[in-house]
Amino acid sequence: MDLILYAVPFFLVLIALELIADRWRGVSNYRLADAVNSISTGVLSTTTGLLTKGVGLLTYAFALEHLALFKLPADSVWVWVLAFVLYDFCYYWLHRMGHERNILWAAHSVHHQSEEYNLSTALRQTSTGFLLGWIFYLPMAVLGVPLLVFVSVAALNLLYQFWVHTRHIPKLGWFEWFFVTPSNHRAHHAQNALYMDRNYGGVFIFWDRLFGSFQEEEDNEPVIFGVTTPLASWNPLWANLQFYAQLWDDARRAERKWDKLRIWFMRTGWRPADVAAKYPMSKPDLARFRKFEVPLERRQQFYVALQFCLYIALGSYLMNLERSLPTAALLLGWGAVTFGVFALGVSLENRPWALKVELLRLGLNVPLVWLAPLVGLWPASPMIWAGLLGYSLLSGIGLYNCRQRVTRLAV
Template sequence: MNFILYAVPFFFVLIAVELLADRWRKVNNYRVADAINSLSTGVLSTTTGLLTKGVGLVTYAFALDHLALWRLSAESVWVWVFAFILYDLCYYWLHRMGHERNILWAAHSVHHQSEDYNLSTALRQTSTGFLLSWIFYLPLAVIGVPLVVFVAVASLNLLYQFWVHTRHIPKLGGFEWIFVTPSNHRAHHAQNLIYMDRNYGGVFIVWDRLFGTFQEELDEEPPIFGVTTPLRSWNPLWANVQFYAQLAADARRTTSWRDKLKIWFMPTGWRPADVAARYPLSKPDLSQFRKFDVPLSLAQQLYVGSQFGLYTLLGSYLLSNGDVLPWPALIVGWAWVALGLFVFGAALENRPAALKLEGLRLAANLPLMALAPVVGLWPVTSTGWAVLLTYTALSAIAVYCARGRFTRLAGS
């Protein structure tokens, strides 16, 4: 059973509660563009997962059928407890290697790119982790953990990790010794040298204490969130390919054929010597750290925020119907979502082409709506067309009225 689908409404309720806590405490842990970017990567990840979830499930089921040493019963409470603990141990090693190897960091870095730390950061997930993450969970299949138990404990593990992405909860005393908490996970998300590559557990921090990767959050060293090679973009598609693109560029530039392959599997940050010499990468001075930001008018924030909300509904529709929709429908639905999120990212960055891209997005709604019943995405009725045309017209009017403000900011 996948509990994530049922938890999504509670995620947004808790984000609203955190925003109220911000106001009550007179702090500001949210920026509109950053939060939308984090949520956009989450929407892109979940919709991409509808197309790629078979990779993990099929490989696990295959290993269970052909490599399992025992057949554990899903009816046993102890099997569930054992699977929950073992899953978190496997997650620890996946997470640790995700920080320590280039190819795995390319996927996992998405989750760390935000320079804010709040509950929306928890939903900031990779769309490419499915490529290699399944390898780390094969021990559960070899031991014979049933597929239904594996899926359930994976969902519970991910659910637990949501609440630790907040700055409002202090240290929790003895609880800190066994479980991952907001305090030790804040340290994990920091780019300060003392905190880097620490605290990998998902539920249990005991793995870090056992394997020497634990670091307590220090009062004298406040965490500075983000990554040492900043994303400097609000585009969720670029967020997912940024580090892959850097690795590919270095692999192309090096003259060593061995290094062209080696770079992908070396420790994070390793670069071929000839490339590092010709194309040095500068790391930011944290004493002068400034968050990435782009000036946005209130009209822009409201427009992009409301449009993003509608695309969140589209993503929720795909997620709730993913098991019954045919593959062509999922592909069209994913493309519809991805196009919108790409355009919203350009708008949040005040790109010169943002207005043209928004016009393209609105125009694309019409052929996509016509394609929807053909591929089985949903049946289109006259009411549906009326709603879409009204929405498109109102959006176009809003963009036309605000075009001067968009242009001035983009040119500034």
Template sequence: MNYILYAVPVFFLLIGLELLADRWRGLRTYRLADSLNSLSAGVLSTTSGLLTKAIGLLTYAFAWQQLALFELSADSLWVWLLAFVFYDFCYYWLHRMGHERSILWAAHSVHHQSEEYNLSTALRQTSTGFIFGWIFYLPMAIAGVPPLVFLTVGALNLLYQFWVHTRHIPKLGWFEWFFVSPSNHRVHHAQNPVYMDRNYGGVFILWDRLFGTFQEELDEEPVVFGVTTPLRSWNPLWANLQVYAALWQDAVHAESWWDKLRIWFMRTGWRPADVAARFPHSKADLSQFRRFEVPLARPRQLYALLQFVLYVLGGTWLLGQEELLPLSILLLGCAWVTFGLYAIGTWLENRAWAGRLELLRLLLNLPLLGLAPQLGLLAAPANAWALLAGYTLVSLLALILLQRQWVAPLRA
């Protein structure tokens, strides 16, 4: 069972309730562009995962079949309980190394780039974590945890982590001695020096207390969310590539071939001495911290929001149909979602060429509709294609009406 698919409506319901709580309490924990960027990263992650998750699953299944030391039964309750705790232990080390090693931080940094902290941040996930993430769960396969149990407890672990991404829930007393809470996870998302690289647990905070990485949220030190090298973009593609690009640039500039290789696996923030001398990085000053913002008229914001809804629906449909669709359709669907989210990010950044890119995005729906019979896409409900055609026409009309705003100050 795909628990994440069934959880999607609940996620958005809870986000709506948090927005109501914001208004009731007079807080402002959401900004439209930031939230759309977080949700876009989430849609991109789940969609690309249709193509990449097989790497981890096949590797785990092979290790379980060939290397398992014990025959554990999925019919035993104690196996499920053991697996749930074991998974979180493995997750702790994956998460910790995701902060402490450059190549792993390149993947995980996506989740930390938001300068807000709300339930939409929980859905801000990487699209490249599949490259190395599977390694940390191999001990479970070797111990004999069946793949079905592994997949289920992994989904439950991820679902648990959703609710801790909020500023509306205070400290929870004794609960925080054993479990990850909103308070100690706020610490994890901070860029304050006292909070950085702390509280890695997914469900249990006991690992942090045991291995010396726990930090309590302090009343005298308000959390500043985000990363010390800010993304400064609303583009989910760049969000996934930013740290890789910086590492690649430093590797190219390094004179030593040894440095070119080891930079990827060194502790996060390490740079070759010659590169650091020629291309120094300035330290972040939290007293001067300003959240990234791009002025955008309300009608254009609303347009971006409505366009994004289509990609939520499209990504959810792909997620629900993955077992029925051939690889070619999944590839096409992923490309459609990726390009659309890129275009929305460009629109939110008010780029000079955003209007032209948006026009291209809408026009590309027409050949998609024309190719539908040849690709077997008409297996989808006929009214879905009628809705796509109608959506494209309405969006084109809306784009024409918004054209007069393109002469406003643009962010080049």
């Protein structure tokens, strides 16, 4: 049973409830563009994971078969408890190295780019973590933790982490000493110097207390969320590529071959001396910190939000039918989701070429519907073509109204 799949509707309901709590308390912890961007990276991560999760599972299964020192029973309660704790220990070190090494931060930084902190931030996940993340869980295979147990405790660990991404829950007394909570995880998401690179646990905070990486949320030091090199974009593809691109540029510009290689594995923020001197990077002054924002007319925001629901539905469809869909179908679905959330990100940024990209997105739905039955994504049906026609007409009307409104405001 895929626990994450069944949890998705509850995630969305809880986000809606948090929005209601915001309104009731008279606070504003959500911005539509930021929330869409966060959930977009989550949808992209999930659909990418359908194609790449075999990397981690196959390497784990191989290590379990050939390197395991023990054969632990999958029907033993103590094995499950041990695996749950051991997984969080491995996650702690993956998470910590994800902050301390350039190549790993390139993947993990996606989760920290939001300058808001709410439940949608929890869904903001990387699409490239599969490249190296599996390495940190191999000790569990060596100790003989069965694959079913490993996959299950991994899902439980991830599910736990959802609820701590909120500003509505204060400190929780004694619970703060043992478990990750909204308070100590808010500190983890800060870009303040006091809080930076602290509180790495997924479920248990005592790892941080044990290894010297704990920092309490202080009342006299309000948390400023985000990263010190702001994303300044609503594009989920750029969110995943931004830091890789920075590392590539620095490696390409470095004069020494050794620097070209080691920059990827040095501590986060390290740059070759010659590159840093020639291409300095300034960090924003937190005393004058301003959140990234692009003015967008309300109708445009509403249009993007409605269109985005389509990709949430398509991502959920792919997750639900993953095991019965051929690889070609998953690739087609992933491509549709990827370009779709990219196009909506361009619209949220109000780029000069946003209309062309949006028209291309709508136009590509025709070959998508034609190809889908051929690769087994869904069966051929006249109703699907009728649905596409209706969707296209409504989208065209909505897009026309948005453009008319923007034109009138400009005049």
